[in-house]
Amino acid sequence: MSAAGDTADGADVYLCDAAAVADGGRGVRFPVRAFGVDATGFVVRYGGKAYAYLNRCAHVPVELDGIEGEFFESGKQYLMCSIHGALYLPDSGACAGGPCRRGRLHPIAVREREGRIYWAPDAHIRPRDAAEQGARAS
Ligand code: FES
Numbered sequence: 373m374s375a376a377g378d379t380a381d382g383a384d385v386y387l388c389d390a391a392a393v394a395d396g397g398r399g400v401r402f403p404v405r406a407f408g409v410d411a412t413g414f415v416v417r418y419g420g421k422a423y424a425y426l427n428r429c430a431h432v433p434v435e436l437d438g439i440e441g442e443f444f445e446s447g448k449q450y451l452m453c454s455i456h457g458a459l460y461l462p463d464s465g466a467c468a469g470g471p472c473r474r475g476r477l478h479p480i481a482v483r484e485r486e487g488r489i490y491w492a493p494d495a496h497i498r499p500r501d502a503a504e505q506g507a508r509a510s
Contacts, residue, residue, distance in 0.1 A: 384483060384490035385499050387424070393417045393489065396448035398441035401427060402491065404480075405498045413480050413497065415489060416443050416451065418462035422489050424482040425465050426497060429453040430475025451477070 388400045399416040406413075406426050412435060415424040427435045431453065437443050438454030445452040450459040450468055458472035465477030481492040493499060 384492050387415055387482065387489045387491045390422070390484050390487050390489050393422060395420060396444055399437070399443040401437070401440065403500050405500045406478075407496050410500060413491065414441075414443060415480075415482055415491070416462060421463070422482045422484055423462055423465075424480040424491055425451075425460075425477035426480060428478065429455065429458055430460075430467060430472040430477065431456060431458050431470075 395417045399414040401412045401414045404413045412427040414427045436453045443451045458470035459468040
């Protein structure tokens with residue numbers, strides 16, 4: 373089994389096995405370097421598809437899950453911030469109610485391949501190790 377941080381094609385980063393993320397169930401957190409600071413991302417499954425976001429509420433920049441991995445509200449239709457109850461659409465990250473107003477979660481691209489989920493770094497969301505290596509190289 374691959375460890376977190378293994379790459380599939382030189383760009384995507386192994387996140388977890390696909391079976392670890394059940395539809396409407398607990399999400400899986402993963403470490404990232406976001407906009408220059410250490411943070412976490414998370415992946416959930418909704419309608420059979422995996423979606424990942426930066427774990428940062430649009431209301432106040434805190435992590436959504438008060439209990440690790442608990443991102444869905446009880447109806448399993450929305451992602452919910454545990455602090456003030458902001459609701460987000462699982463398939464877009466758009467605010468659907470509560471204090472997030474017109475905000476949205478920052479998406480992280482994910483791909484499922486051969487029973488595994490990988491995430492794709494972008495200009496703002498990087499693996500922590502890569503960010504540290506870049507800092508050392510500069
Ligand atoms: S911090 Fe998330 S709803 Fe207020």
